[in-house]
Amino acid sequence: MFWRRNWEDEISGSEESPFLECRHLLFEEEADYPICPSCGKLIKKNLPQNSVDRSRLFLICQKVKRVWSVKIGIASTLLILILSYLLPQLIGGWFLWTGNYGFSRFIPSSSHNPTLFSVTLFGYIPLFIFFVARERVKRFFTFSLGIEHFHKILYSWPVQLTLFIFIIILLSIYVPKFYEMEGESLIAKQIQLTPAQHVKGVELFVFVNMLCNWIVAGLLVIHQLIDRRRTWWLKEANEAYLAGGC
Numbered sequence: 001m002f003w004r005r006n007w008e009d010e011i012s013g014s015e016e017s018p019f020l021e022c023r024h025l026l027f028e029e030e031a032d033y034p035i036c037p038s039c040g041k042l043i044k045k046n047l048p049q050n051s052v053d054r055s056r057l058f059l060i061c062q063k064v065k066r067v068w069s070v071k072i073g074i075a076s077t078l079l080i081l082i083l084s085y086l087l088p089q090l091i092g093g094w095f096l097w098t099g100n101y102g103f104s105r106f107i108p109s110s111s112h113n114p115t116l117f118s119v120t121l122f123g124y125i126p127l128f129i130f131f132v133a134r135e136r137v138k139r140f141f142t143f144s145l146g147i148e149h150f151h152k153i154l155y156s157w158p159v160q161l162t163l164f165i166f167i168i169i170l171l172s173i174y175v176p177k178f179y180e181m182e183g184e185s186l187i188a189k190q191i192q193l194t195p196a197q198h199v200k201g202v203e204l205f206v207f208v209n210m211l212c213n214w215i216v217a218g219l220l221v222i223h224q225l226i227d228r229r230r231t232w233w234l235k236e237a238n239e240a241y242l243a244g245g246c
C-alpha cells in the first residue's frame with residue numbers, strides 16, 4: 001500500500017540506539033504500548049502482527065499526530081532557547097532607545113566585555129536545569145538513576161509547582177544582587193555619566209535582566225504544560241489502541 005513505506009520508515013529502535021535517539025523507555029504499566037509516550041514513534045517489539053490491528057494502529061497514529069501539542073515536539077524548546085538569547089538585547093535596547101539614560105547600550109562594543117546574554121544567563125541556569133527537560137529527558141534521568149517508582153511523584157504538578165515557586169523565590173533574592181554588581185562595573189565603563197545617571201543605569205540593567213528571567217520562567221511553564229499535554233495524548237492513543245478502539 002502507498003503508506004507502507006512511511007509506516008515502516010518510522011519504525012526505529014534497535015536496542016543499541018545512539019545517544020540522541022529516543023530509547024522508548026516505558027514504565028511497567030506501559031509495557032505493551034506500541035507508540036512511545038515520549039517521542040511518539042512506533043516501538044518495534046510492540047507492533048501488532050496481524051494486518052487488522054496494524055491498520056487500526058496506523059489510524060490511531062494519524063489521529064494523534066494531528067493534535068497540535070503532539071505536533072509541536074522539539075520546536076517549543078528551540079523557540080525558548082532562541083528567545084532567551086535574544087530577549088536581553090531586545091528589551092534592553094528598547095528601554096535605552098525610548099528612555100533618556102545618557103548611553104545607548106549597556107555594554108560598550110569594541111572592548112573585552114562579556115555579552116549581555118552571558119550576564120543574564122546567570123539567572124536562566126536554574127530555570128533551565130529544572131524546567132527545560134521534556135518527557136524524553138525526564139524518563140532518561142529516571143531510568144538512569146533507577147528511580148522509576150518516584151517518577152510520578154517527582155513530576156506531579158504539586159511537586160513541580162512547589163519547586164518552581166522555590167526557584168522563583170531564590171531567583172528574586174540572589175540574582176538581582178549579582179546583576180547589580182555586574183551592572184555597576186559595566187556601566188562604570190560608560191563615559192560622561194553623572195552619578196544620578198549611573199544609578200539609574202544600574203537600576204535599568206537589573207530590571208531588564210530580571211524581566212528576561214520572568215519572561216523565560218513563564219515560557220518554561222507553558223513549555224512544560226504543552227509537554228505534559230503531549231505525553232497525555234500519546235498515552236491516550238496507546239490506551240485507545242489497547243482497548244480495541246480506533
Ligand SMILES: [Zn+2]
Nearest residue numbers: 022024036039
Ligand atoms: Zn521514544
